[in-house]
Amino acid sequence: MKIAKWAVTKPISVLMVIAMILLLGAVSLVKLPMDLLPKMNIPIAVINTQYVGAGPYEIENLVTKPIEEAVAAVHNVKNIHSNSMEGTSIVTVELNQGTDMDLATLEIREKIDLIKGYLPEDATQPIVLKIDPNALPIMVFSVTGDHLEKLQEVVEYRIKPRLERLEGVASVGVTGGRQKVVTIKVDPMQLTMQGITQQQLGALIRGENINLPGGEIIEDTKSLTVRTVAEFQTIEEIKALPIPLPIGTTMKLEDLAEVTFQEEKITQIAKINGIPSIRIALQKQPTFNTIQVTNMLHEEVKKLQDELENIELVTVTDQSLFIRRSISNVAKTAAFGGLLAVLILYLFMKSLKNTLVIALSIPISIIATFTLMYFTGLTLNLLSLGGFALGIGMLVDNGIVVLENIYRFREEGYSAVEASIHGAQEVAMAVAASTLTTIAVFLPIVFVEGMTGEIFKELALTVTFSLLASLGVSLTLVPMLASKIVKSKPSSSYKIFDRIEEMFQKVNAFYSNLLKWSLSYRRLILSITIFIFLISMISIAWVGAEYFPEFDEGTFMIHITLPEGSSLKESEAMANKVEKILETYEDIEIIFTSIGGGDSYFGYQSRKTNRVSIDVRLKSFRERQEKTLYIIDKVRKDLGQIAGANITVSNLSFVGMGFGDEAVEVEIQGDSIEILREISQDFIEMIKKVEGTREVTSNFTEGRPQLELYINREIAVPYGLQTLQIANTIRNFVHGMIVTRFRVNGEEHDVVIQGKDYLREGTGNFMQLPVQTMTGEVLPLEHVTSYSISQGPNAIRRSNQVRSITIKAAIMDRDLNSIIRDIESQLKGYPLAAGYSYQFRGQKEALEEAYSSLALAVILAVLLVYMVLAIQFQSLLHPLIIMLSVPLAFSGGALGLLLRGIPLSVPAIIGVIVLSGIVVNNGIVLIDYINILRENKKETEEAILIAGTTRLRPIMMTTLTTILGLLPLALGVSEGSEVQMPLATTVIGGLVLSTPLTLIVLPVIYAILDDLGIGKFHHRQG
Known part of the structure; x- marks a missing residue:
């Protein structure tokens, strides 16, 4: 390749190119956005329809079913789930990964438009929304201070507008405060006696509280704008409002009703560490980065804190906190791995100058990769940084090969310049082929479907970019520096290098004797190898399997559900009991309680007084004594002693957010809700018996x-009464009707008319509610209606247009696969009624999809590596010999996971794919040199022995640099290391086992094939 000659003869050009790369890389690094994981396209759409007054069964039949049938015809639909609640229908459409969601939502709206005419007239227009991970709050603040009403004003009019103005902030939600409302409580009996209805009273009040323009008039030569000003200024003015009666007299409103201006009925309470507070949740705009937005928010909150006295803003949740810590930790471990790799180089090279020549390829390659990442739209996240950590040990491999070959030419008498040119040119193709074998294994990841492919594409691209940059550096900068700086092969006077050399000579001698012995006992060696391979493959059964390791983010959530109909006061008392238990944990830093939340993320329309959610934030990873999962397990046991409510604890992690709340999900399908309920209760009892649930x-x-x-x-x-009229009368008196708004001190407050409290105190009083007929006659409600008290399901859930109930379970101290296996054996003998079935959803479903895709990726990776080798060797046989190191690497990876107690997961299988490209490099170096010696008329065994002992040093160097580069990640002692730990462990295990076996087994197989006369036709074309 002429590139080496250009680099050696034009050193200034090389330095300027490198300087340009470093400059662009530095700028790219500053501009690269940071995130926990790569940007993910979540192919889920939600259709929300309101039908006020309808129960779950009516919602299911009249709204949910027609919508389900319509959207089932949309392209790429994978699953349809629905939830029919009182007054609300929510249909969730899950599409295949990679679907263009803009087009999909457009098609969904078109399908719904076709059936809108069949929906009830009173139902609202169905709203179609895409699920966006940006919809989750990136930060939640708690505001505490003096009186909550005063605090509410400060939050609404000082804090909220300041935060909303910040660039990148999409919305600011405020909950937990107190707001005043003007309440006009009327006695329907008194209204009837005065001959006025509630609706008439509301219209009179609304008609008085108004400011209206009246046009213009001319006064002399001036034009005056006419404006009628009649809005209420004070609460006394509302009380004194004269109400005209049909008999021709008037009556003050306060004589006709109780008028109060006070805090509205509390439906939600927010507390932080037991102190009443207001919750502020912030969402970011989709195009902005989490870190950038949170940085601005922190700065603004600090300013607000300085300005506001006696008010404290506390950060409850901050997505950027874990992102920062994780990325920082991964970067540190990668840097530490790089230092270990450089140390190994120094010990083998015996020269600081020579070590630096090769070690320079690490920072230059990484900085060059930042530029490529920026222009391809990647982000700095755990996976892309994991790609750097994975590639660090391999970045020096090319430089080692080039420099070693340059020294060989120097020893043959070439000048520094000639040796640098010829040495680099001779191995350029081999180095390029070696790099391509490693890069080739990442191509199949493009074909991996689902969330797995979305996540790991960035890792694959990062490694590819860094290796290509390393190849460029090794063919330009290394020969250029070798011609200018490096003069001869060093011989150090330090004793440590002499001892290392002595040790290496002993290892070399031992390896030479072992290789001779192995060539004499070939069948035994093959038998031992096959035995090790089979044992390692069997060990996978003990390793277990899971979809994705959970992040230890140091946060978890407690959900408390009291019996339906429980009051806010009862829920608060239950929350206080839970808080007291949590306060005994030293590792807990913040407890944020929200009492009276929605039914679900999409059920925000109706607040539930019987629901409580508690966000718990632990101290940082290094400050606490235990992992989050173990703290959660202890909390579960302690909270299990509290009776009177259903209390669940869930870990807030990436897996939970993306693939179901709990690890185990069993979905039961059938027609009857009652039968489904009975089956679910039986299943719950059986699943509870499984260890680890x-x-x-x-x-x-x-x-x-x-x-x-x-x-x-x-x-x-006969009285002229319609159902709608009766229903409206009931709603207006019991729930109340907002008739206008009362503005005071720049704030607006609702003016609500409702019946007096006695109407809601007991069924007897309620049934006496007067209903006015068309003729003005008044009838008690009990005269035109009858009643019954019933209790049905709170919601009817359907999956793929069939009713369903889902059972969920968390797991502890066992892998997902083994627990699923035990559950399957428990449920196998259960006598299901005809038409009823069950299946596993959630992580089990995601795991099966990912494993089937990754299995194809592994096969493709192996085939691609073989093809690259066949191109390099111009042979079909010798690449096959080299490829035998791949199953040996798989064995080592499996044993590595077994020894560390890490389940087989998606990152571990990615590690297997990476191994396919790495381990063959040792075989390339060995077999290639054997072929060269054979061409020089050496006998097979002699060629094998010479090649083995000669190539032992570079093989050891490249293997050790890769292993030590990954070692800090494999230890997994910091936040954010959960993803890289299985991957790094698999690669290290594979290299540790495959390298010694490669040095023994591949030469043995080569000799066997040679004895059989296979491959003798091969002659290297040089």
Whole structure:
């Protein structure tokens, strides 16, 4: 290759190119956004439809089913799930990964438009939303201070506007405060006596509280704008409002009703560490980066904190915190791995100058990669940084080969310049082929489907970019520096180098004798190798399997559900009990409690007074004594002693957010809700018996008791009463109706008319509610209706247009696969009724999809490596011999996972794919040199012995640099290392076992094939 000659003869040009690369890389690094994981396209759309007043069964039949049938015809639909609740239908459409969600949502809207006419008239327009990971709050603040009402004003009018103005902030949600409302409580009996209805009273108040423009008039020569100003200024003005009565007199509003201006009824409470507070949740705009937005938020909050007295803003959750720590830790471990690799180089090279020549390829390659990452739209995340850590040990391999070959030419009498040119040119093709074999294994990851492919593409691209940059550096900078700086092969006077050399000579002698012995006992060597391979493959059964390791983010959430109909006061008392238990844990830093939350993430329309959620943040990874999972398990046991509520604890991690709340999900399908409930209760009891399961619950919840009114039309119709009129009367008196807004001190407050409290105190009082007929006659509600008290399901859930109930369970101290296996054996003999079935969802489903895709990727990787080798060797046989090191590497990877107690997971299989490209490099170096010696008329055994002992040093160097480069990641002692740990362990295990076996087994196989007369046709073309 002429590139080496250019580099040696044009050193200034090389230095300028390197300087340009470093400059661009530095700028790219500053501009590269940081995130925990790569940007993911979540192919899920949600259709939300409101039908006020309808129960779950009506919602299912009239709204949910037509929408499900319509969207089932959309292209690329994978699953359809629905939730029919009181007044709300939520249909979730999951599409295949890679679907263009903009086009998909457009098609979904088109399909819904076709059936809109069949939906109930009172149902709202179905809203189609894409699921966006940016919709989750990136930061949550808690604001504490004096009186909550005063605090509410500060948050609404000083803090919220300041945060909303910041670039990148999409929305600021405020909950937990107190707001005032003007309440006008009327007695329907008194209204009837005065001959006025609630609706008429509301219209009168609304008509008085108004400011309206009246046009213009001319006064002399001036034009005056006419404006009627009649809005209420004070609460006394509202109380004194004269109400005209049908009999021709007027009456003050305060004489007709109780008028109060006070805090509205509390439906939600927020507390931090037991102190009442207001919660501020912030969402970012999709195009902005989490770190950038949180940096601005922290700065603004600090300014606000300085400005506001007696008010404290506390960060409850901050997505950037774990991202920063994790990325910092991975970067540190990668840097430490790089230093270890350089140390090994120094010990083998015996010269600091020579070591630096090769070691320079690490920072230059990494900085060059930053530029490529920036222009290809990648981010700095755990996977891309993991790619750097993975590649660090390999970045020096090319430089080692080039420099060693340059020294060989120097020893043959060439000048420094000639040796640098010829030495680099001779191995250029071999180095390029070696790099291509490693890069080739990452190509199949492009074909991996689902979330797995989305996540690991960035790792593959990062490693590819860094290796290509390393190849460029080794063919330009290394020969250029070798011609200018390096004069001869060093012979150090330090004793440590002499001892290392002595040690290496002993190892070399031992290896030479072992190789001779192995060539004499070939069948025994093959038998031992096959035995090791079979044992390692069997060991996978003990390793276990899981989809993705959970991040130890130091946060978890407690969900408390009291019986339906429980009051806010009862929920608060239960929350206080839980908080007292949590306060005994030293590792817990912040406890944030929200009482009266929604039914689910999408059920925000109706607040539930019987629900409590508690966000718990632990101290940082290094400050606490135990991992989050073990703390969660202890908390579960302690909270299990509390009776009267269903309490669950879930780990807030990447797996939980992306692939289901719990590890185990069993979905039961059938037609009858009652039968499904019975089956689910039996399944729960059986799953509880499986060792390692925790919190086995179903998503079936009883609805709150409800008073169902039945209109007696034979009585109502003759009086001119319609169902709608009766229902509106009930709603207006019981729930209340907002008639206008009262503005005071720049703030607006609702003005609500509702019936007096006695109407809601007991069924007897409620049934006396007066209903006015068309003729003005008043009838008690009990005269035109009958009632019954019932309790049905809180929600009807369906999966792929069939009713379903899902059982969920967390796992502890066991891998997912073994627990699923035990659950399957438990459920196998259960007598399911005809038409009822069950299947595993969640992580089990994701695991099967990922493993099938990755299995194809492994096969493709092996085939691609073989093809690259065949091109390099111009032979079909010798690449096959080299490829035999791959199964040996797989054995080592499996044994590595077994010894570390790490389950087989998606990152571990990615490690297997990486191994396919790395381990063949040792075989290339060995077999290539054997062929060269054979061409020089050496006998087979002699060629094998010479090649083995000669290539032992470079093989040891490249293997040790890769292993030590990955060692800090494999130890997994810092935050964010959960993903890289299985990958690094697999690669290290594979190299540790395959390298010695490669040095023995491949020469033995080469000799056997030679004895059989296979391959003798091969002659290297040089």
